[in-house]
Amino acid sequence: MSAIIAFLLRTIGVGGCAFLALYVYDWGLPGASRIPYLSSIPIIGDLTTGRAHSYAADQVKIATAAQKAQCEARLEKTVSSFQYEALAAQLAEERRRRAIADSLAASSEKRADEAMKAKAKAETDLESRIAADADPEGGRWTEEDGRWNEKR
Structure with missing residues (x-):
């Protein structure tokens, strides 16, 4: 590694090496960002991915988090409105059944009154x-009583 640095110092000088170092710090090593997990190493990740790409990745994470929060809020609102609609439908069904029960109770009371x-x-x-069938002496025999008595 030191041989490469010495070669670069002799070839392009201190100014060129400083320029390359700042360029790598700002934009990273070309193709190094494609290596998995290399950007997650603290110091090496900053050098390989570069400040511009790190900043862009951070901005994407922030925007994604904000959009995710908005999406979850909408989903929660949708779920709560769905629950509200479900409860309203359940209430309407219970009211309908209560009206049927009341009408059946009223008709049964009417039938009970008629039966009484x-x-x-x-x-x-x-x-x-x-x-009408009683005499002062007791009961009076009718033709039906006579027919019934014959059958015995």
Whole structure:
């Protein structure tokens, strides 16, 4: 390595070596950025990739992080709106079922009232038939009673 540096000093001089050093520091070694994991080594990575490429890579990371944060915020908003829509649909379904249950309860109450009225009417009809069928001496035999009695 020292032989290469001595050759460069003799060939292009101190000014040329300083220019090359600054050029490598600023732009890096050509093709060295393609070597995997070389840029992740602290000092060697800075020399091989160069300041310009490191700055560009840092800016890309910053922009990517900002875009990722915006995307996640939009996704969170989308998820929350989806959850809101799902809950609204569930509420609408529960209200629909509640309305059906209320109408069924009202119709069952109406049928129960009609059944109670029919029962009361049947009981009054039975009581009136029993009262019409009774003598002071007891019950009175009808033709139906006679036919039933013959079948025994």
